[in-house]
Amino acid sequence: MHAPAAPAPEPSGTARADSRPGPRTPATVAAQRPGPDEPARVRGELALLPPLVAATECDRLRDRLAAVARGEAFLLHGGGCAETSAGPTADAVVGRLATLLQMAVTLSYGAGVPVIKAGRMSGRYAEPPSQPEETRDGATLPVYRGGAAGGTEPTVGARRPDAAGLLRAYTASAGVLNLIRSYVTGGPADLHEVHNWSRGFIESPAGRRYERLADEILRALRFIRASGAAPAELRTAEFFVSHEGLLPDFEEPLTRRDERTGAPHATSGHLLWIGERARALDGAHVTYAARIANPVAVELGPDTRPDEVLGYLDRLDPRREPGRLTFVVRAGADRVRDVLPPLVQRARAEGARVGWVCDPVHGDTLAGIGPGTRRFDDVLAEAHGFFDVHRALGTHAGGLHIELSRDDVTERPGGGSGTGEQHLPRRNEAARAPGLNRAQSLELAFAVAEMMRN
Template structure:
């Protein structure tokens, strides 16, 4: 059977899920053409460097921490929000690296994480039936017919906010903010007095002592770039393929196509149908990519995904992100890992312990319990340990702000606390305290591995 030639637009001939009902296709087409004339958001050399680092994770020599917002907001965007998010991810990475001795690849759900898949195209709010909120790149979260109308111009706003975010991230990670000698300054006021904040402070003190020892031995820390700067990569779920294909360029160096909207992107659980549009688009770009795998996946489906997305078996090219739920991970995941292992596919197995553990509290808030999140990660590690495979990463939704959206943690958030600072525009996120709590627990699992 003859196979059609892949192009950045070849996905358009196939069925596609989770797309907005745009009112004016000609307006959408004009916006996508305008996006196609814009400068890339990331550089091919950065993508190639990330690919080389992820290859180490595929071989069990590194761990991937992928974390950030459920959905970025147009309304809650500032330098402080970006800085606080970066800070908590760096804090988690320091804990994981220092405690386990394993290099941590830091990837943010940031600078492009605007679109969200939804379980229904409509939702009822205060008795009114409205088009569902699909993320600020599509429509507004305000509960009105006009606000929920998909607006193609929002794609342009998402691009510009992503560009501003990337500029700030590059400044922070290259300009001294991430300098290991300043680890104490990463403490936030609301963390410093907590149990996990004090534990982090102890780690920071040990790192500073080690740095002083290096300086006393004659090592010029000011000239050690690896101590002063950090690699930080961006990612998002590539849901709106018109946006993604508009940002795709041919790279003459590698002679491949790269999606330059982000360093790495992933396919969600709801859009991973093998012969549908998202699989087609992802199969032709050379970015490192991910695919979410839920509890309904079969070994046959997972092998077909691997063959479609990484037929050359390139280490680090493909991450499979399990999102099973704490009650199912140990019964479902082993057969999937075994099948992939037997087929000799060098994937990175990562754990998303958030989406399979979401529920609605008695007082009506969509939430997650940190202990269930940790239970799923523990089950993920136990499965890998029993099979002799590498638990390659953690994929979580979090914020650097002091929100009350998930239950539990050292500074306990109870159901009656949820409405105190429930600020998410979509799914509940761990706050900074809960994120550090999770990092210490995962570090213990890595040490045990």
Template sequence: MSIKASEEVLAGLDNWRGLPAKHQPEWPDGDAVDAVTAELREWPPLVFAGEADSLKEKLAAAGRGEAFLLQGGDCAETFAESTADHIRNKIRTILQMAAVLTYGASVPIVKMGRMAGQYAKPRSSTVETRDGVTLPAYLGDAVNGHAFTEAARRPDPRRLLTAYHHSATTINLIRAFTQGGYADLRLVHDWNRGFMSNPAYARYEVLAGEIDRAMRFMDAAGVDFDALKTVDFYSSHEALLLEYESAMTRIDSRTGNPYNTSAHFLWIGERTRQVDGAHVEMLARVRNPIGVKLGPTSTGADAIALMDKLNPDGEPGRLTFVTRMGAGRIRDNLPSLVEQVTADGRPVTWVCDPMHGNTITSASGYKTRELATILDEVHGFFEVHKALGTVPGGLHVELTGDDVTEVLGGSEEVDDAALAQRYETLVDPRLNHQQSLEMAFDVAEMLRGH
């Protein structure tokens, strides 16, 4: 790329600044934001262009039905839970789910964590009131603190630097676990150690035994196991905080193209997907694979306009549509959307987010979801694609590797009274470890029958 062309690319990266930008923090000190982002621009990238390109190829395969995306992690990561144990447990859960899906449905699984950057969340209200006191809403650890005090809730741009550091350590741990032998398929029994009392774990142990027998057969046949010792595991988060994402956008020295180096995969949320808005403009300029959440009000015209902006040339794997309709609406709302996008001809990868459209408030006042309803939306997603002859390309879920009690149902029968036992999320409820495995077995059956 010529110097002039490179300068034009750099100039275009700031076009978002002149457009409407929803769900941005009201930073109290603009100079402090400028100082923080200037510092971030000098820090190393967290991911690399070649890794993002590799993921794009795998997402293209998922869009064709040659692979399946499994994307999972916290609704909102916290600095306090950015520990080796919490990160390992989430990785283990995703690896176990992937093993169930791979062995049960005989399809390669693209593994992606909703991790190493998911430190901000859009909220329905900019303020929160308790006992007559009104303070700014908690917007995620990258913006402010969760404690209900004036000092904690004041947006602090230096938290962006802390978010970078926690993202870096998380990515380092992900690489260590997935490249250092922990992800070896011959360890499927070890991943389940300590979790043997629940039906979901017992069912997993049976599957692990089948995998183990297959491994022994392959060993006897002289198969080289080197390829099974490591896995590719990608990072992702919602590209919400524009100043942070802008500071993490760099020009790849190999190609001269811009990449967002904060994660391999970025998505635009349902609340910020305005085609003439700042978030769409920003991600239109980078070469990462990207996603857009599409809720129940999304139309085919909306989707086509987003394709025109984000992937005008129809590059395979570039654009993923993540549908979040709600179990009661997906069978009615999704078909027209898929039909119009399919008729356009440009490829997209369809992924189901069965979490965000199914949030309820329990009788005891907890924000929760029901596993049966979550699975019903996934079933609806597969049914629509099967009826239309199109491809269900993946699953996007909020989960944790810990035994929390935040989602109702499952084989442990978490009920309203049980929610208080280990309700630990600061924003949205997550599937716990055993509920995540139950989902994997259910989805494997759907993939096998598709």
């Protein structure tokens, strides 16, 4: 167990609470008409609601990420983009969980390393827009900023900020967490169900390859059983949730002090990350992340400078503790080999043990085709570049951060699923940015497992 974070000033809205997670059924919040006191009322109500995750769970993830930073484990971090205020459907949550479990078992069995599983789920209700406004049918509207900040409908009323959306986000998060906990502990995540995770999976070379891998795993499990050992750990899966901590009015009321240590934790999720557009060293998001004891991550884009890496280390990981800080690199396939080495070298020169994670989905988008569209070949190329850099430097390529879908969406043309650019208008499910479809996700996992073996 790591040492607790240094004492920090009490965040605004911080309340003491025990470390138990939130209720097993979602909270029901009555709709309120917005008024001048609405934001303060909503923050007050959030401060009285149970924490969504436990401080002990956050600390456990920090321990797991310490193994990643030491080169002993690999982080698989995936899920959807911005969630709507109504929350994702049960089918969407279960589908993404099944895909992540398929990817994790492919990586772990193929490369022989423990895989830490975390979902971009239960809290992704805000999205940093690239522009403040958009034009629809000749009308200028505020852009969609996520389910906690308004609706997807192209009307002024739907896009107007609504503080009650934070309460809807809490309710949706609690519901998703309940479903995740039931899935990973109630039987469906049992490793003996490895074939069932691909039920309804679209036919593809990656899908057929996965079925062969599943057969190998079941033969290995039969051998373990026959030898008299049947570890209980095979019956469940450890799974964590994370989101980008964009909304202070949501995060601050759900910041609670752990009764064991006195350290403040964000109880809205196990890991919070700071996005590329919100990572100003003197900004509110970095300031908040510095106060909490959770593990935190920072996205580093293609223009990141080595001195910025030093700044994040000093602000967010002054003790240089493995597991505290993770860097998620999204440099682009054509730039990762140039951008990444000086960043890794600067962190190593400072004696920092951070996790280095590749986000190959968000760069090199295709202009004029679809929102955030990127060729799957570019996704693979960036992952290859990321692993090549770490191999050359003798450092650990610690993880993969992706957006994915449970279905055969077509936002990422290419790969063995046969998705081409001509299919792009057919399926596009994300409220904002798109992700990999199921066949592409699995194909990426097989490719990364091979990179890890090398």
